[in-house]
Amino acid sequence: GIADRHQVSIADVAMRYIMDRPSVAGGIVGGRLGVAEHLEENAQVFGFELDPEDLDEIELLLSRSRDLYQAIGDCGDEYRR
Numbered sequence: 001g002i003a004d005r006h007q008v009s010i011a012d013v014a015m016r017y018i019m020d021r022p023s024v025a026g027g028i029v030g031g032r033l034g035v036a037e038h039l040e041e042n043a044q045v046f047g048f049e050l051d052p053e054d055l056d057e058i059e060l061l062l063s064r065s066r067d068l069y070q071a072i073g074d075c076g077d078e079y080r081r
Contacts, residue, residue: 009041
């Protein structure tokens with residue numbers, strides 16, 4: 001898969017994809033307290049780029065998924081009341 005080809009985690013691939021969107025200025029990534037490898041692993045997101053073939057694979061996968069907003073609704077609405 002994409003993560004294996006780039007020797008990164010699936011989370012890094014997902015974050016790289018999101019960070020490459022023109023409308024995205026930043027992302028929030030969590031690290032488990034006391035697990036230093038998570039910080040090192042998360043930093044790998046800045047060490048690779050997704051190539052056109054990777055993007056095609058991701059877009060194909062996304063085209064087969066459901067629209068989460070339509071499936072579950074606006075889950076943040078309770079905070080706007």
